[in-house]
Amino acid sequence: MYERIRNMREDRDMTQSQMAEYLRIHQTTYSDYEIGKLNIPLQVLDKIADLFETSIDYLVNRTNVEIPYPRKK
Amino acid sequence: MYERIRNMREDRDMTQSQMAEYLRIHQTTYSDYEIGKLNIPLQVLDKIADLFETSIDYLVNRTNVEIPYPRKK
């Protein structure tokens, strides 16, 4: 479901547990997200976009442009 | 909370009820979103970004660039 997030994580050689630690959630919860079993909360997408240096729009497949606009705040 | 969405809606002279109709949800639910009483689901942000011709990043204040990323699909 969230193939793009999975691929970006693997590209960076990160495990689901490492992602979960960064996000401060359980590994199984993160797995549920990647699989699409659970909806990824906005706050989580926000942190993932920062980590991967991309946009939420890219993460959720609204665009194919990976580079984000200038980050605010 | 979601001041930006509220402002963009008002700029377009739309009521919460009109937004709710477009999103196919109840007006009170939409109000809950704008106020920040409920989290806005991704699917809803997606439709609002389309309606307002901007990005999810802009709607949720990740960037100040209002123009959308090139739309995929």
Place this chain on the structure above:
DNA sequence: TGACTTTTAAGGGATATTCCCTTAAAATAT
């Protein structure tokens, strides 16, 4: 100003979803 209309928000509850736990399965390494 006051009555009327329109718009927005509060309270509350049935239902749906979330998150994490345990543990199993799958993948990888030794």
Place this chain on the structure above:
DNA sequence: ATATTTTAAGGGAATATCCCTTAAAAGTCA
């Protein structure tokens, strides 16, 4: 092959969602 690491399934208590009714606020206009 077996041990280790990584990922996913099942399930349940806790939480959040969505909408209903209705109240409050804002706008209209005689």
